[in-house]
Amino acid sequence: MESSFREHRRDLRQVALVILDGVEINAKNKQESIKTGVGILDLIENHSIIGLAREHIGTWAQCVTKETAKAVEELSFAKKMYNLMVGKVSNFVQLESFIKKEASSGNKKVEKKIQRGILNYSLIDTNNNHIFKKMSLSNTIKRALSASPKVLAADNPKFYAMVLDFTQSSADILEKELLKQNELKIGHDLQMREDQVKAMERTVDQKKKTIEGIFDFMLPCKSIIETNFRVRMDDGSHKVFSGYRAQHSHHRLPTKGGMRYAPDVDMDEVKALAALMTWKCAACDVPFGGGKAGITLDSKAYSVAELERITRAFAQQLNKHGFLGPAVDVPAPDMYTGEREMAWMANEYQRLNPTDLNAPACVTGKPISQGGVHGRVSATGRGVFHGTDLFINNQKYCDMIGLTTGWEGKTFVMQGFGNVGFHSARYFARKGAKCIGISEYNGDLFNENGIDILDLEDYKLKNGGSIVGYPGARAWNAETEGPLIEAECDILGVCAKEKVITADNAHKIKAKILSEGANGPITPKGHEILVKNNQLVIPDLYLNAGGVTVSYFEWLKNLNHVSYGRLTWQFTEDQNRAILGSVAQSLAAAGQNIPINASEELEKSIHGASEKDIVHSGLAFTMKRAGLKIMETADEFNLGLDVRTAAYISSLRKVYEVYSQAGFN
Ligand SMILES: NC(=O)C1=CN([C@@H]2O[C@H](COP(=O)(O)OP(=O)(O)OC[C@H]3O[C@@H](n4cnc5c(N)ncnc54)[C@H](OP(=O)(O)O)[C@@H]3O)[C@@H](O)[C@H]2O)C=CC1
Ligand SMILES: O=C(O)CCC(=O)C(=O)O
Numbered sequence: 001m002e003s004s005f006r007e008h009r010r011d012l013r014q015v016a017l018v019i020l021d022g023v024e025i026n027a028k029n030k031q032e033s034i035k036t037g038v039g040i041l042d043l044i045e046n047h048s049i050i051g052l053a054r055e056h057i058g059t060w061a062q063c064v065t066k067e068t069a070k071a072v073e074e075l076s077f078a079k080k081m082y083n084l085m086v087g088k089v090s091n092f093v094q095l096e097s098f099i100k101k102e103a104s105s106g107n108k109k110v111e112k113k114i115q116r117g118i119l120n121y122s123l124i125d126t127n128n129n130h131i132f133k134k135m136s137l138s139n140t141i142k143r144a145l146s147a148s149p150k151v152l153a154a155d156n157p158k159f160y161a162m163v164l165d166f167t168q169s170s171a172d173i174l175e176k177e178l179l180k181q182n183e184l185k186i187g188h189d190l191q192m193r194e195d196q197v198k199a200m201e202r203t204v205d206q207k208k209k210t211i212e213g214i215f216d217f218m219l220p221c222k223s224i225i226e227t228n229f230r231v232r233m234d235d236g237s238h239k240v241f242s243g244y245r246a247q248h249s250h251h252r253l254p255t256k257g258g259m260r261y262a263p264d265v266d267m268d269e270v271k272a273l274a275a276l277m278t279w280k281c282a283a284c285d286v287p288f289g290g291g292k293a294g295i296t297l298d299s300k301a302y303s304v305a306e307l308e309r310i311t312r313a314f315a316q317q318l319n320k321h322g323f324l325g326p327a328v329d330v331p332a333p334d335m336y337t338g339e340r341e342m343a344w345m346a347n348e349y350q351r352l353n354p355t356d357l358n359a360p361a362c363v364t365g366k367p368i369s370q371g372g373v374h375g376r377v378s379a380t381g382r383g384v385f386h387g388t389d390l391f392i393n394n395q396k397y398c399d400m401i402g403l404t405t406g407w408e409g410k411t412f413v414m415q416g417f418g419n420v421g422f423h424s425a426r427y428f429a430r431k432g433a434k435c436i437g438i439s440e441y442n443g444d445l446f447n448e449n450g451i452d453i454l455d456l457e458d459y460k461l462k463n464g465g466s467i468v469g470y471p472g473a474r475a476w477n478a479e480t481e482g483p484l485i486e487a488e489c490d491i492l493g494v495c496a497k498e499k500v501i502t503a504d505n506a507h508k509i510k511a512k513i514l515s516e517g518a519n520g521p522i523t524p525k526g527h528e529i530l531v532k533n534n535q536l537v538i539p540d541l542y543l544n545a546g547g548v549t550v551s552y553f554e555w556l557k558n559l560n561h562v563s564y565g566r567l568t569w570q571f572t573e574d575q576n577r578a579i580l581g582s583v584a585q586s587l588a589a590a591g592q593n594i595p596i597n598a599s600e601e602l603e604k605s606i607h608g609a610s611e612k613d614i615v616h617s618g619l620a621f622t623m624k625r626a627g628l629k630i631m632e633t634a635d636e637f638n639l640g641l642d643v644r645t646a647a648y649i650s651s652l653r654k655v656y657e658v659y660s661q662a663g664f665n
Contacts, residue, residue: 155503155525159272162499165524167219167275170648173637174656175215182207214659218652221271222289223247227317231309241295243314245323245331246274248290251658254327255291256281256548256555258334258365259341261307265294272498273334276519276541277548282651284545284626286552291329293318299336311341315348324349326361326559332551333365335497338419339377342366361558364551373554373564375615376547381423381495382616383546384517386623387538388424388491389431391643392513394631400641401512401536403490406432411489413437413511416496417460417467420517420544424493425453433491437476437484441496443468444476444484486510494521501526509535516540531641539644541651542630549622553615564611572608626650 157165182204224246230238244267247255257277270292277290295314299307318324324331324345333342342365349362356362360371368374375382389407391397398405410433414425417440425435434450443466445451451473459470468475476484485492485500486508494500495517501509503525514530514537516522522530522537530537557563576598584596598606609617633639633653634646 155523156499157523158268159498159520160268160275162520162523163272163275164219166527166644167279167648167652169524170645171215171219171652173645174649174652175211177637178211178656179208182211210660214656218249218251218655218659219275221246221248221274222250223323224267224271225318225321225323226267227314227321229313229317231306231313234303234306241297241310241314243293243295243317244270245293245318245329246270246291247323247329248274248292249278249655250289251278251655251662252281252287252289254288254325255329256286256288256364256551257291257293257332258547259293259295259331259337259345260334261295261297261299261336261341263296263298265296269498270294273519278655279541279648279651280545281548282654283542283630283647284549284622285654286545286548286622288330288548288552291331292334293323293331294334307341308344311344312348315345316352319349319352324362325353326356326358326555330361330551330555331363332547333419335418339365339367339372342372343370346370358559361555364554365547366554371554371558373550373557373615374610374612375619376550376554377419378423378426379550379615379619380420380517380544380547381425382427382619383549383623384420384424384493384495384515384543385427385431386546386620387543387627388428388513388515390624390627391536391538392491397536397631397641401534403512408432410434410491411436412491412493413439413484413487413489414493414495415439415485415500415521416494416518417456418495420547421493421495422453422457424495424515424517426457428491428493429453436489437487438467438473439476439484439496440467442466444478445470445473446476446484446487447473482508491515494518497521499523501530503529506530507533512536513538516543519544527644534641536641537644539647541644542626542647545626546619546623549619550615553618557611564614565609566611568608569610570607573606576602576606 225244227243228240229243230240233239244265245259246267248271249255255274255277257274260273273292273294274290277288277292279290280286281288281290293314295310297310302310315324318329318331323329331342331345333339342363345363346360346366347370350356350359353359353362360366364372365376366372392403392407392410393405395405403410407428412425412428412433412435414421414428414435414437417425417438421438425438429435429450435453436446436448436450438445438451438456445456445467451470455472456467456470459472460467463469476487478484481487483505485494486505488510490511491513492509492511493515495515497518498520499522500518501514501522503523506522506526506529509530512535514522514535516537516539519540521540527537553564580596580598584594587594587596605613630643630647630650633650634643637646637649639646
């Protein structure tokens with residue numbers, strides 16, 4: 001499936017190029033048009049009617065108009081039409097009536113163009129033979145192009161297709177660059193014999209094929225398991241659950257990534273999340289391949305005893321099929337799972353593998369008593385803070401979005417008040433930003449004077465896990481005031497779930513910075529709109545990597561069988577006190593009897609670094625280094641505010657290097 005996805009993209013890219021053959025066009029528009037061509041795939045896959053109108057009209061406008069200026073004008077007109085349609089047109093019938101209405105506006109120029117739009121539209125809708133005939137398109141595309149468009153929601157891509165889309169467009173840029181670097185510079189050397197030239201050509205051709213081969217291999221998921229297992233319920237009945245684990249990349253082992261419990265978990269979702277994990281680990285130089293697991297269930301509907309039996313049964317399945325173990329695949333917490341579930345999994349794995357000395361390293365995010373590491377619980381939120389901190393203090397990025405640098409005086413809205421949202425909000429507020437809104441699944445809170453994050457967390461814990469009714473803020477009425485994430489603020493933390501910002505609402509978001517604590521909260525089309533509107537999206541594959549970074553530290557701790565700082569704690573204190581004593585002695589020898597004491601500040605840290613200190617500084621360093629690398633990549637490829645593409649390119653390049661140096665067997 002994945003390779004055919006790539007084939008389709010290639011076909012479409014070629015279609016776009018053929019279309020452009022007849023059109024002299026400057027490089028920037030050419031790039032845009034290639035994107036447009038590739039974008040057709042989205043509408044085929046998602047049957048997005050808004051996309052359909054935009055992409056078809058845009059692309060066909062280019063293909064029927066063979067003059068440069070006109071082609072550009074048509075494309076911009078198509079885009080204007082698209083913008084007009086957003087929010088008004090979500091199905092085929094609405095599209096037709098929209099076009100008819102616009103076509104009878106009385107403006108001759110508009111009428112003509114709209115007619116051409118309809119013509120182009122119907123060409124593709126019914127005939128499918130114009131320029132596409134010349135291409136050897138795959139059957140899937142032929143079928144899709146000749147089928148009548150389906151009536152579906154505007155921008156609701158499949159999660160895995162969405163991650164592939166982001167990856168593919170970045171891979172295209174990097175692949176092109178690598179191919180360019182390997183281009184043959186012959187013809188200049190007059191001394192070179194023909195056979196030498198031929199040999200060089202063969203080498204270059206082989207290199208090209210290797211590059212393409214590696215790119216084809218890097219993108220798809222490598223191994224996936226679906227397991228249906230039976231669990232006894234408290235009332236004696238038996239229930240069958242579906243669980244999944246995807247291992248996206250084996251370029252480094254073990255594979256690593258969380259495990260979530262949610263009613264809508266399916267194969268597509270875990271594949272998407274596993275792929276994201278690969279690029280996330282690479283972004284932060286965490287030496288793992290990507291993985292993700294999930295069980296399709298509503299965790300709130302089961303007792304603790306039932307959840308324990310479900311988790312243990314799932315661990316048995318993963319273990320049996322080689323999807324669990326310190327050297328092969330290491331899960332961690334994700335949505336609706338936490339330390340408790342990790343403790344059950346570790347315990348079950350240990351029970352099944354009693355001779356494995358490294359058994360505790362089979363999962364991370366465990367409680368401290370089970371081999372967990374200090375700082376894992378808050379790590380993702382801490383990472384979200386560090387990443388946002390790097391960008392919010394960067395003059396160049398702040399200038400691009402028209403914001404002053406620094407946290408002081410900034411306002412933020414947080415979507416999601418679970419593990420990631422709560423800790424991110426806590427650190428944002430600690431640095432001086434004001435939380436004016438919290439959006440949760442079952443209700444939203446607003447207070448323009450600021451919400452006390454710790455107080456709200458206390459309330460949530462005492463109130464059965466719900467923030468509704470919190471006295472320190474008023475309830476936000478989404479019906480009359482609009483969705484809270486669209487409220488005026490400087491920073492929007494998107495820390496709940498995937499696909500919450502799409503082409504349908506991206507243009508309504510006012511925040512200047514969007515911090516992606518969640519995985520996949522913004523669709524490719526949503527992302528495009530935000531970037532165009534000069535908003536800075538700090539992308540998931542970098543920003544929420546704090547969790548897996550500290551998981552890496554936990555895994556290392558388990559393999560080392562000793563906690564961080566234990567061997568140096570006392571030694572460092574003794575040495576520091578000896579230095580102070582030595583200074584006092586030297587002064588005394590010179591006749592100066594001055595007692596040398598540690599200051600209050602030094603006294604606090606006179607001992608060696610604790611596990612918490614090491615984890616926190618290791619995380620801060622990792623986030624800073626990765627963020628700077630991404631900024632450097634953005635500059636190198638001239639990507640402006642498209643930090644997501646920069647992050648993907650940075651990660652792809654690292655994984656590519658591993659494969660190209662490891663070779664093929
Ligand atoms: N935990 C981790 O270490 C990491 C998590 N992530 C990602 O962060 C995101 C959140 O995970 P995490 O915090 O661990 O999960 P949690 O289960 O702790 O929290 C999720 C929170 O989001 C809320 N929520 C769910 N849907 C919506 C919605 N549509 N609007 C507003 N709020 C909503 C939930 O509310 P309610 O409880 O009422 O349902 C819950 O409070 C996920 O995308 C996850 O993959 C990324 C990296 C690491
Ligand atoms: O800690 C880990 O291993 C993975 C965390 C995770 O699931 C994620 O980053 O999405």
